[in-house]
Amino acid sequence: xxxxxxxxxxxxxxxxxxxxxxxxxxxxxxxxxxxxxxxxxxxxxxxxxxxxxxxxxxxxxxxxxxxxxxxxxxxxxxxxxxxxxxxxxxxxxxxxxxxxxxxxxxxxxxxxxxxxx
Amino acid sequence: xxxxxxxxxxxxxxxxxxxxxxxxxxxxxxxxxxxxxxxxxxxxxxxxxxxxxxxxxxxxxxxxxxxxxxxxxxxxxxxxxxxxxxxxxxxxxxxxxxxxxxxxxxxxxxxxxxxxxxxxxxxxxxxxxxxxxxxxxxxxxxxxxxxxxxxxxxxxxxxxxxxx
Numbered sequence: 001x002x003x004x005x006x007x008x009x010x011x012x013x014x015x016x017x018x019x020x021x022x023x024x025x026x027x028x029x030x031x032x033x034x035x036x037x038x039x040x041x042x043x044x045x046x047x048x049x050x051x052x053x054x055x056x057x058x059x060x061x062x063x064x065x066x067x068x069x070x071x072x073x074x075x076x077x078x079x080x081x082x083x084x085x086x087x088x089x090x091x092x093x094x095x096x097x098x099x100x101x102x103x104x105x106x107x108x109x110x111x112x113x114x115x116x117x
Numbered sequence: 118x119x120x121x122x123x124x125x126x127x128x129x130x131x132x133x134x135x136x137x138x139x140x141x142x143x144x145x146x147x148x149x150x151x152x153x154x155x156x157x158x159x160x161x162x163x164x165x166x167x168x169x170x171x172x173x174x175x176x177x178x179x180x181x182x183x184x185x186x187x188x189x190x191x192x193x194x195x196x197x198x199x200x201x202x203x204x205x206x207x208x209x210x211x212x213x214x215x216x217x218x219x220x221x222x223x224x225x226x227x228x229x230x231x232x233x234x235x236x237x238x239x240x241x242x243x244x245x246x247x248x249x250x251x252x253x254x255x256x257x258x259x260x261x262x263x264x265x266x267x268x269x270x271x272x273x274x275x276x277x278x279x280x281x
Contacts, residue, residue, distance in 0.1 A: 013229060016229055020226065030278065039281065040279055041199070041203055064172060071161065075165055078158065103169060106173065106176050107176070109176060110175050110179055
């Protein structure tokens, strides 16, 4: 991550704004009344979750990317506060990208290869 | 960085732990913003840890096709995992994550308004004794109290959903 710190912080705010909507959508998916069921656990049954993936899988995938960036960048910023020099900073940046890419791929595979019920 | 600069930097560098924990341990009287600052970081850690686990958990629909759990694959494995996660002690974890998400989101929204859009922080003034920052009596302080209250209300609501 070699971009200017101010640009990266700008992305931190942009992803925060996106998260308000995307995470809001994801949390609403756990409200039992919307699916004519009576408990939170019942919103996690395979039929409902499959339907949610089919209808809004792209939004969940976008949520995963945005949340990963926002969360990992937050941790990265906190780790930078340890001030251990350039090599340390490079390691942190490389780790950021590795974790971000690996988990983004896992999330993509989940949506792209969703098995039928 | 030149060798002289490096020397000066090393000379002035504080101890590792003191330097590392400095942003976390600043103590300020009558300053709920500091409380919010530390809570925002703590809840952020909780959420990112959950997020990574959550991505792996939802991907169980795919990876159990190659590595079955108790002979169960795909949606059968999903149902099994959801059954395991309905245990009360794991629900407590879920409850903690829910509280973290609500506080982090609401406080993050306040930070967006104050830091990014620059609203609710008052106008800059000439520093005069007793040197109280105008931001601390600006509308953002009220918003912060609203954040605390709303977080607790939503957290209580999540308890009703999760344990109900």
